Amino acid sequence: MGSPAVGGPATARAAADGGGGTGADGAVEVVEYTDPLCPWSWGAEPVLRRLRAALPDRVRWRRVYAILFDHDDDPPPDPAAETAWYARYVAGVTEHTGAPCAARLSRVAASSWPASLVARAAELQGARAAEAVLRRLRETVFVLGEPADTAELALAAVRGLPGLDLRRLAADAASAQVLRQVRADRAEARRPVPEALSAPAGSPHPGLAKETADGDRRYALPTLLLRAPAGYRVVPGWRTFEEYTAALDDLCPGLLAGGVPPPDAGRLPAATALARYRSLTDPERLLLAEGPWPPPDAVRVETGNGPLWLHPAEAAGHPAARR
Structure with missing residues (x-):
């Protein structure tokens, strides 16, 4: 596969666009642009899980919910035909990624908002709860074939997760605070850095930023934006573990203990x-x-x-x- 896109030094403009800049403590940040119902993001889970396990604790990992299926998307004129087409599309994605897909998909998701609100709300209960909730939400469409595209379905999907306060989750997901956060996520995902407007070849999903129905550009899903005081790097689309770690090592030499680890290490x-x-x-x-x-x-x-x-x-x- 081709090399990931490379960004330059962090500048005021890049920071405004979501590229350069880190927290006040200068920590390295990994920003993951994703959606709970995105098939390429589901297929990237093995490598992204492995990457998270390889990173030192001082690296912050932040998810941005880009809203793949938006409220204002036009409903399909023929839902059955749309579902059949999308099921074939998802099956094609899983041929590349090896990820499971549902034996039968009931429908195309009507909206990513409910799952994204629940995923963001789960972060208020800690990292372990957030990981478990997001995983269940992904599995609704790619294992069960019943996308969590309403608030009721999203909450039902995560019922029974150990240690999860479901009542609190429902209240937080319906709160103005979490709605503001996901609206901010959606807006951030539609301000891609310039390097995301072109993408290297060599992947079945190279990660070129997508044009939305309203004429905006949105990061392809998944995309990782790696940010450090010295600059940033963009790794778009479906990529290998080696491409992610090479981009990190290029941006922050020595960040990964012992150099760039092989994918089977650890x-x-x-x-x-x-x-x-x-x-x-x-x-x-x-x-x-x-x-x-x-x-x-x-x-x-x-x-x-x-x-x-x-x-x-x-x-x-x-x-x-x-x-």
């Missing part, structure tokens, strides 16, 4: 990995786990493109395991 024993992540696709367990697979207590869920593996505690409340 893998966890199979049972430990399943306990840590609770839900693993085959591409994820190949990148994140080592040793005999599956662990004896793993729960296998069949999808239209390979299995999903659940920890038994996750399976106990997972809608896919109840089917």
Whole structure:
């Protein structure tokens, strides 16, 4: 695959556009432009999970919910035909990424807003809750085939997650504060840095910024924007672990302890990995786990493109395991 797009030094203009600049403490920041219902973002989960595990604690990872399916999108004139087309599109994406896809997709998502509001609200309950909630929201469409495109469906999808205060989550997701945050996310995603307007070849999803229905430009999903006091780098589209780590090493030499790690470095024993992540696709367990697979207590869920593996505690409340 081609090299990621490279940004220059951080400037006032770049900072205004979301490119350069970091927090007051000068920390390195990784900004992930994503959407809970995006198939390419779902397919990138193995590598992005591996990248998060490789980063030192001083690196901040911030998600920006770009709103792939917006409120003002025109409804399809033929919903059944639109669903059939989109199901074929998702199947094509999963051919490239190896990610599961639902055996049957019930519909194209009407809106990304409910899932994005719930995902953002979950961050108020800590990083572990945020990761678990976002994962479940992704699985509604790509495992269950029932996208969480209403508030009721988004909250139902995450019911039963250990340690999650569902009542608080519902209240926070409906709050003016979280709505402002997701509106700010949507706006930020539509101010791409100049380097995102062109993209390197070599990937089935190279990451060229998308033109929206209202004429704006939006980051392709997923896109990582790596920001440090010295500048920024853009890594758009579906990319390899090596491309992400090479961009980080170029921006911040020595940030990754021991240099750029190979993709299989730091893998966890199979049972430990399943306990840590609770839900693993085959591409994820190949990148994140080592040793005999599956662990004896793993729960296998069949999808239209390979299995999903659940920890038994996750399976106990997972809608896919109840089917």
